Amino acid sequence: MGHSQPRACDPLFTAWQKAGFIDDALTWQRIQLAMGKRKLTLTRYLTRFLSKKERTWANKWIEVHRKPSHILSKKRFATAHPMRNTILVHGLKRMARKDPLEAAAAWQTKISSRYDFSDDEITIVERAIAMAMALRNKPEALSWLAVLEEKPADQSLREWRVRTALNQQNWDAALAWLYQLNDKEQQAPRWQYWRARALEALGQQAQAEEIYTTLAMSRGYYGFLAADKLDSPYRFQQAALLQNSELSASIEQQPGILRAHELFALGRAVDARREWFFATRYMVDEQLHQAGKLAHNWGWHDRAILTVARTEHRDDLDVRFPLVHRDKITLKASENNVDAALAFALIRQESAFTSDARSSAGAMGLMQLMPRTAKRLTRGTGIHIKNRIQLIDIDTNLKLGMKHLGKVLRRFNNNPVLALAAYNAGQARVKRWIPKNHQVDADIWAETIPFRETRNYIQNIMVFTPIYEQHLGQPLTPLMQRMAPIGTAPPVITQKSDTGALQQPDSPETIKISEPLPIKNDTVAIPPDVHTNRPYKKNRINSVKTMQYSDTITLNHSEWDNPEREGI
Numbered sequence: 001m002g003h004s005q006p007r008a009c010d011p012l013f014t015a016w017q018k019a020g021f022i023d024d025a026l027t028w029q030r031i032q033l034a035m036g037k038r039k040l041t042l043t044r045y046l047t048r049f050l051s052k053k054e055r056t057w058a059n060k061w062i063e064v065h066r067k068p069s070h071i072l073s074k075k076r077f078a079t080a081h082p083m084r085n086t087i088l089v090h091g092l093k094r095m096a097r098k099d100p101l102e103a104a105a106a107w108q109t110k111i112s113s114r115y116d117f118s119d120d121e122i123t124i125v126e127r128a129i130a131m132a133m134a135l136r137n138k139p140e141a142l143s144w145l146a147v148l149e150e151k152p153a154d155q156s157l158r159e160w161r162v163r164t165a166l167n168q169q170n171w172d173a174a175l176a177w178l179y180q181l182n183d184k185e186q187q188a189p190r191w192q193y194w195r196a197r198a199l200e201a202l203g204q205q206a207q208a209e210e211i212y213t214t215l216a217m218s219r220g221y222y223g224f225l226a227a228d229k230l231d232s233p234y235r236f237q238q239a240a241l242l243q244n245s246e247l248s249a250s251i252e253q254q255p256g257i258l259r260a261h262e263l264f265a266l267g268r269a270v271d272a273r274r275e276w277f278f279a280t281r282y283m284v285d286e287q288l289h290q291a292g293k294l295a296h297n298w299g300w301h302d303r304a305i306l307t308v309a310r311t312e313h314r315d316d317l318d319v320r321f322p323l324v325h326r327d328k329i330t331l332k333a334s335e336n337n338v339d340a341a342l343a344f345a346l347i348r349q350e351s352a353f354t355s356d357a358r359s360s361a362g363a364m365g366l367m368q369l370m371p372r373t374a375k376r377l378t379r380g381t382g383i384h385i386k387n388r389i390q391l392i393d394i395d396t397n398l399k400l401g402m403k404h405l406g407k408v409l410r411r412f413n414n415n416p417v418l419a420l421a422a423y424n425a426g427q428a429r430v431k432r433w434i435p436k437n438h439q440v441d442a443d444i445w446a447e448t449i450p451f452r453e454t455r456n457y458i459q460n461i462m463v464f465t466p467i468y469e470q471h472l473g474q475p476l477t478p479l480m481q482r483m484a485p486i487g488t489a490p491p492v493i494t495q496k497s498d499t500g501a502l503q504q505p506d507s508p509e510t511i512k513i514s515e516p517l518p519i520k521n522d523t524v525a526i527p528p529d530v531h532t533n534r535p536y537k538k539n540r541i542n543s544v545k546t547m548q549y550s551d552t553i554t555l556n557h558s559e560w561d562n563p564e565r566e567g568i
Helices: 007-018 024-036 040-049 052-066 068-072 084-098 100-114 119-135 141-146 155-167 171-178 189-201 205-215 221-230 245-252 255-265 269-280 285-298 301-309 326-335 340-351 371-377 388-392 394-411 416-425 427-433 442-447 452-472
Strands: none
Touching: 024 040, 024 052, 040 052, 052 068, 052 084, 068 084, 068 100, 084 100, 084 119, 100 119, 119 141, 119 155, 141 155, 155 171, 155 189, 155 442, 171 189, 189 205, 189 221, 189 442, 205 221, 221 452, 245 255, 245 285, 255 269, 255 285, 269 285, 269 301, 285 301, 326 340, 326 394, 340 394, 340 416, 340 452, 371 388, 371 394, 388 394, 394 416, 416 427, 416 442, 416 452, 442 452
């Protein structure tokens, strides 16, 4: 076990130890699991089960975890020990996360020749260094990735070879690595699009257009980008769920559905969701279609979205992308100079219109605001945040959330790709990711963001935005128009004027970056039945009834939108 066990297990462990069954070998197995999960407190606890000699090596491991440069000490690791290489590998991986070039130098010039490593250990170290270089956009990444031994299941390695080549705009290498993907990966819209982009860059326009034409027939991020390449209209493929009145009436009369509907009407969201979960968990697709339609017609839009997402039907865009709180969202968007379609798309991605949603990191409400961020935004609004539960109030969340989104857009010169990345991953991180002294196309920049969650987040919202433009009756804005090149323009070479003085270039606009915002981590799913049913309390904001924090619902975005699936 790589994590602490319940206290109820302590007597069993004590008896086990007294009986002599917990030896050094068994303890080391548990320490390895704990260190693999970075559980230092558990590791320190486990060292008490080791003999004095073995405990010294466990403490060395803890020291290396805290300060990886300790692996460079010859004296510290002069003595052979079965765990020595494991500790050294751990230290090199930790060093690579912080500074892959330092780790590469340490490995090549000192560590690899000083100790005997197995082939598997060498592969682990070199993969860790190569991937760290790729994630940090180091020029050396491509050569390190190229020499790694590939395993059939190592999809991440294959994909980051392509991304690294894209980031360096090495189109020959990108195309070569694209052909190294397995058959299933090559057929994914993502990699089809990048194959077309590589072919286009290499002058093979006819082949590129053939791929673009196929992609443009589908609804999705890469389909829309391909349509822009061809200057073609987007294929939204709207197809309403078929109404089966008999089946719908039968589902509506099921006891669990009746209870869910009544509880929803009474505003008891937690109990209503619990009933809905149990009533629908064994339904087949056609039943889920009708149940989703029922929830949509009741105005229970988050359940409608989640229920339909459990099926293969993705084409009822009215159910999947409702205009919930239309007047409130459009008003607050307008007040903060935010495009209404973008605002709807962001809320749809953040919470699927679940007003009492919260992430595992504590982000709250429709626009998933972190409490500390919300407090900073209250100045001049008349709102006083005394309890994080206030953030599930719709008016409060929209007022502060739209103000936040507007500020982030302005900080990034109204570039929605940068603003969305910052909204998800934090402004300080995005500032580090912006290229210095050169520019890259926004599609390349978005594809090479080191966080999968942020890549998917941007792609989803960029697709949702034109869908909401259509729903709102707004003119459609091509994705390419929203995706301006990203980076700092290279310095202008000054030339002498007629007077002999050097002409200075105009000062470029700078992006002010505030202190990094709290990051909203991946959300986790908690089954509806684990939420305790606590009494409702009055919220001081607008005197509306809201739930306690423990009654809010955590979300799993993969439940309703997975951009890896064709036809988002």
